[in-house]
Amino acid sequence: MTVPTLLVTAESALTVEADVLVLGVAKTEDGPRLLSDDPALAELAVLLPAIGVTGAQDELRRVPAMVAATESIALIGVGNADVTAHDLRYAAGSATRQLRGVESIVFGLPTTTAEETLAVLEGAALGAYAFTAYRSASLESTKSPATTVTVAGPGGEEQIERATIVARAVHTVRDLVNTPPLDLYPETLAARAVALGESAGLSVDVLAEDELREGGFGGILGVGMGSSRGPRLVKVSYSPPNASRHLALVGKGITFDTGGLSLKPPASMIGMKYDMTGAATVLAVTLAAAQLRLDLRITAWLCLAENMPSGTAMRPGDVIRIRGGKTVEVLNTDAEGRLVMADGLVAASEEEPDAIIDVATLTGAALIALGNRYVGTMGDTALVESVVDAGNRVGETLWPMPIPSDVRPMLASDIADIANIKPGNTAAGMLIAAAFLRDFIGTTGEEKRPIPWAHLDIAGPANNGAAGWGFTGKGPTGVAVRALIELAEDLAHR
Ligand code: BES
Ligand code: ZN
Numbered sequence: 210m211t212v213p214t215l216l217v218t219a220e221s222a223l224t225v226e227a228d229v230l231v232l233g234v235a236k237t238e239d240g241p242r243l244l245s246d247d248p249a250l251a252e253l254a255v256l257l258p259a260i261g262v263t264g265a266q267d268e269l270r271r272v273p274a275m276v277a278a279t280e281s282i283a284l285i286g287v288g289n290a291d292v293t294a295h296d297l298r299y300a301a302g303s304a305t306r307q308l309r310g311v312e313s314i315v316f317g318l319p320t321t322t323a324e325e326t327l328a329v330l331e332g333a334a335l336g337a338y339a340f341t342a343y344r345s346a347s348l349e350s351t352k353s354p355a356t357t358v359t360v361a362g363p364g365g366e367e368q369i370e371r372a373t374i375v376a377r378a379v380h381t382v383r384d385l386v387n388t389p390p391l392d393l394y395p396e397t398l399a400a401r402a403v404a405l406g407e408s409a410g411l412s413v414d415v416l417a418e419d420e421l422r423e424g425g426f427g428g429i430l431g432v433g434m435g436s437s438r439g440p441r442l443v444k445v446s447y448s449p450p451n452a453s454r455h456l457a458l459v460g461k462g463i464t465f466d467t468g469g470l471s472l473k474p475p476a477s478m479i480g481m482k483y484d485m486t487g488a489a490t491v492l493a494v495t496l497a498a499a500q501l502r503l504d505l506r507i508t509a510w511l512c513l514a515e516n517m518p519s520g521t522a523m524r525p526g527d528v529i530r531i532r533g534g535k536t537v538e539v540l541n542t543d544a545e546g547r548l549v550m551a552d553g554l555v556a557a558s559e560e561e562p563d564a565i566i567d568v569a570t571l572t573g574a575a576l577i578a579l580g581n582r583y584v585g586t587m588g589d590t591a592l593v594e595s596v597v598d599a600g601n602r603v604g605e606t607l608w609p610m611p612i613p614s615d616v617r618p619m620l621a622s623d624i625a626d627i628a629n630i631k632p633g634n635t636a637a638g639m640l641i642a643a644a645f646l647r648d649f650i651g652t653t654g655e656e657k658r659p660i661p662w663a664h665l666d667i668a669g670p671a672n673n674g675a676a677g678w679g680f681t682g683k684g685p686t687g688v689a690v691r692a693l694i695e696l697a698e699d700l701a702h703r
């Protein structure tokens with residue numbers, strides 16, 4: 210994974226030497242408007258309609274640069290004319306995503322504040338992503354994104370550092386998720402977490418099967434039972450000395466989800482390497498928090514297993530015992546995420562953190578309900594609101610969803626404390642899964658208040674199967690990483 214080298218300059222973008230100069234075009238009622246009043250560009254501004262430029266989002270047109278220190282100018286649409294930081298992030302990311310085989314890019318977008326410069330830096334770094342580890346070298350070079358990005362505008366080192374850390378976090382998720390399940394399984398994902406965590410000064414504990422058995426982690430063990438590659442629970446701790454609050458993050462880390470004995474049909478199994486996105490997300494957020502030196506204690510729990518059908522696999526009808534003692538009747542082995550998450554949520558609760566946020570590609574129902582761009586967000590109203598709000602500030606769309614009171618009774622089991630599904634039911638799958646998870650949230654303090662909890666079902670937006678948009682290419686998106694970094698910052702400053 211590489212994040213481009215980021216630079217900020219107070220000079221005019223037209224004087225910076227680079228391969229391509231990126232300028233913005235707004236879409237207005239009077240036609241396209243070049244977002245630069247540099248007199249040297251007056252001629253180009255008039256030509257826009259003639260070359261078919263409209264200023265629509267994601268529209269990129271390259272023209273020869275007669276007036277700048279670059280070879281070519283790329284015109285990127287920013288949408289409507291009252292440009293926000295979100296529009297700038299989107300446009301910059303769309304430009305670097307689409308400009309391939311180009312080494313250096315300079316941005317001359319209308320940035321008037323350091324915050325807007327940050328948005329351009331961040332978008333540009335996020336768009337400049339490629340996963341080439343499994344491609345032959347000859348193909349690789351033509352697809353390479355820019356390695357140097359210069360942004361003309363106010364700001365400097367602080368914005369550069371932040372954008373680099375945030376983009377690195379998002380790209381870490383994308384890299385881990387892209388890695389095929391042949392190579393990425395619980396043991397190797399745990400090893401990656403150890404390597405990444407230690408390089409950021411975090412402490413990382415890995416519980417292998419014997420320790421999981423001793424600890425009573427029946428959910429993770431049960432799901433992992435069908436695979437020759439055993440499950441793991443990884444605890445990543447960031448404990449800065451001045452932290453007064455403690456955030457626990459729990460991530461679903463199914464390195465491949467076949468459905469187990471409740472086997473998925475072939476078409477639904479494609480893409481199930483994505484089922485560890487939650488674990489990658491909570492890891493990346495913790496790494497970023499450490500690199501940003503936030504005054505917040507964070508403990509991330511990565512619940513790792515491979516869900517395989519085999520002679521040793523868990524059967525529909527088996528009863529497993531989650532850490533802490535609650536029993537679950539497993540009626541469908543494809544509803545495995547909630548089983549590994551139950552162990553993670555109990556373990557997280559034992560430390561009585563100030564809040565628990567879990568992230569999981571939990572249900573196909575999330576995709577049906579909210580599509581590919583909205584994260585279903587459930588749990589305690591106030592915490593859900595804070596996460597949704599943090600998302601809004603960084604341009605990530607999270608959407609509050611309810612846990613209706615009629616849902617938990619559907620999970621009544623004939624012989625255990627709870628069942629993992631209601632057979633035959635197709636309604637409200639995302640909400641039922643949330644109700645299941647809620648049973649495993651612990652309490653805190655003498656009055657035994659439930660620990661504030663929010664659940665993010667990222668099954669829809671974790672993966673972009675469609676064409677690219679903004680800084681998001683095809684494949685894993687790294688959704689929720691930026692929202693959670695923003696939330697962690699809120700908690701650190703409170
Ligand atoms: N990993 C899937 C959820 C999923 C589906 C994520 C599609 C991304 C895209 C999860 O483990 C699962 O299979 N859930 C079942 C639950 C059902 C058996 C109650 C589902 O959603 O069909
Ligand atoms: Zn499943």
Ligand code: ZN
Nearest residue numbers: 463466484546
């Ligand atoms: Zn799954």
